[in-house]
Amino acid sequence: MNLTLDRISSVPLYAQIHGEIRRQIEADQLKAGAAVPSERELAEICKVSRMTARQALNALKNEGFVYQERGIGTFVAKRKLDVHTRNLIGFTEEMRGRGLTPSTKILLARRENAAQEVAQELGIETADEVFHFQRLRLADDSPLAFEDAFLPVKHFPDLDAKNLENESLYKILETEYGVAMRRAEEILEATCASKEIARALAIKPKSALLIVHRVVFSESNLAVESVRTFYRADRYRATFVLTKNAV
Amino acid sequence: MNLTLDRISSVPLYAQIHGEIRRQIEADQLKAGAAVPSERELAEICKVSRMTARQALNALKNEGFVYQERGIGTFVAKRKLDVHTRNLIGFTEEMRGRGLTPSTKILLARRENAAQEVAQELGIETADEVFHFQRLRLADDSPLAFEDAFLPVKHFPDLDAKNLENESLYKILETEYGVAMRRAEEILEATCASKEIARALAIKPKSALLIVHRVVFSESNLAVESVRTFYRADRYRATFVLTKNAV
DNA sequence: TAGTGGTCTAGACCACTAT
DNA sequence: TAGTGGTCTAGACCACTAG
Known part of the structure; x- marks a missing residue:
């Protein structure tokens, strides 16, 4: 996992992390079932607090890109239906x-x-x-x-x-x-x-x-x-x- | 706003706060457009940290019950369509x-x-x-x-x-x-x-x-x-x- | 200026899972 | 026992809005 953040940017850190992981999932670089860095690992990699890393993973979870299992880790979700995340878009x-x-x-x-x-x-x-x-x-x-x-x-x-x-x-x-x-x-x-x-x-x-x-x-x-x-x-x-x- | 929490319960504090405010909105005790306590107020009322109060309001926001305006406050959202929040239910x-x-x-x-x-x-x-x-x-x-x-x-x-x-x-x-x-x-x-x-x-x-x-x-x-x-x-x-x- | 929400930190304890 | 996610704290600084 390779993640460099722009700390001067007005884009929040959690949004940068979220966007980068989402991009990797959509590009199939992170494949279905693969482990995503744990909250603490992600915090260490990005040099942010755990809460910030957690916020990024939470957004991915709510969008259905990853799922989390207590005591185990965070993984890329398999899509069963051909669901394009239908956000609020035109x-x-x-x-x-x-x-x-x-x-x-x-x-x-x-x-x-x-x-x-x-x-x-x-x-x-x-x-x-x-x-x-x-x-x-x-x-x-x-x-x-x-x-x-x-x-x-x-x-x-x-x-x-x-x-x-x-x-x-x-x-x-x-x-x-x-x-x-x-x-x-x-x-x-x-x-x-x-x-x-x-x-x-x-x-x-x-x-x-x-x-x-x-x-x-x-x-x-x-x-x-x-x-x-x-x-x-x-x-x-x-x-x-x-x-x-x-x- | 009257809110007593059960600190012994296994239900998380933010979930108790969320549930109580949601109940008041659905019972029309909190009417559309009315102000909900600010994050700091809510934290003070419930004797929890601001992050915990914030987590409760965030869930309400994602469900469409309230909206937040930076610099102003949190308010009960008006429902225009007859939308029953369609959660993951049977x-x-x-x-x-x-x-x-x-x-x-x-x-x-x-x-x-x-x-x-x-x-x-x-x-x-x-x-x-x-x-x-x-x-x-x-x-x-x-x-x-x-x-x-x-x-x-x-x-x-x-x-x-x-x-x-x-x-x-x-x-x-x-x-x-x-x-x-x-x-x-x-x-x-x-x-x-x-x-x-x-x-x-x-x-x-x-x-x-x-x-x-x-x-x-x-x-x-x-x-x-x-x-x-x-x-x-x-x-x-x-x-x-x-x-x-x-x- | 005082109050709001948005973001972020650096910890902490818990229940849980795997080895 | 070591690692995970779930919850929670007590602060901090920022940009924004109102009076």
Whole structure:
């Protein structure tokens, strides 16, 4: 295990350690079942306290990359299902992680007054304006999902003037408005495609769709986006890692 | 905030603090938006170190119950979607959490040799035996899901002799075999009901179904169960809370 | 300036596992 | 007995926010 830390960097030490080990697991340099340095070893290698090393391993454990056995050690977890750790990331990032090339076609982009349900989800008034975007999401140039998104205008003035077709929305919010995503609530359900959505996605009506309804919150707990994504069931499956006691 | 800890208990202090605050939030004694004691205050109240208080708040944050703002404080998060924190729990526990009465009808319970895919998911050989259970899951006496589950025989001898109809499977594994669940990988997808499943669930063929494919791992990283659950889309939606940097 | 959360240290004791 | 992870302490400095 070879690990050099940048102590001047603003990136916390535990995050550097976490990132390096995760990189080695993803690059298969640390193979499934292999031992990861123990907390005390890692602390010694990196010249940090045990608590800092522990924090790095804890994050890896919560992401499902390693597991720990008391009295024995820390080991790289075997993935049984093809689970891409589904963090809080946008479409663009997720598709790249799956080795696909994402692209987007904007079908609708306008300002409107918030419908009651949307206003409630975003924590705003129905008199307030929202951006309403409908986007067709493609992977390797073939339709994958239809997206219906709402964002509050007051927090993102002129968002509709940005290049939404080629830039990741979450990236724009972070770089242009300084709003970073922190948390999301998701509801997943199944349905059959309506004629309109079937046409947009180039599938037969009544084909199965996976609906992901997501409300995204910023670092300061602002509801930033309410979005429903209708995925073609034949091309998309959502993956999660669940852990007990995510402490 | 009124918090008394049992220092003799085997339950860790941070878990007691976490549990008590979570209880108050779920009972609406701590209302959305309300301030939770700061880390230092909580440490003072409970007579623990700040790191211990912090560990309790961290768990609440990862579960989406609170959010923290640097320089300001810790607050109870507003839930926008009707998200029941979907931890690593079984059907029985989940339904009770949703205020429904779960019941189960066993359709199939036998031993068989593991199919290749199942063997791979459970990390066993195809020559090894598995229990194969098919169960109809009901909520408030109405069909909700069809379940197809596989567990390795060698780790759970005589499991088929247990009372699977009335007891939670996960509870049996824990109390009878000392195997506690720690982690699961899940894949969610949408499909249309086949004739057989439609009949079992009392819905029309080709109705939408939500499939949850789950592989569950124990504390010692044993693959304990591979299960596919076919939920009626009209009666079930899966909910998640995602957080960035689950450290 | 006072208070907050974010990070980090250098220890400690415990229960557990393997040899 | 030696090593592991789980828990806990009593501090410290930092960047940030509010009044």
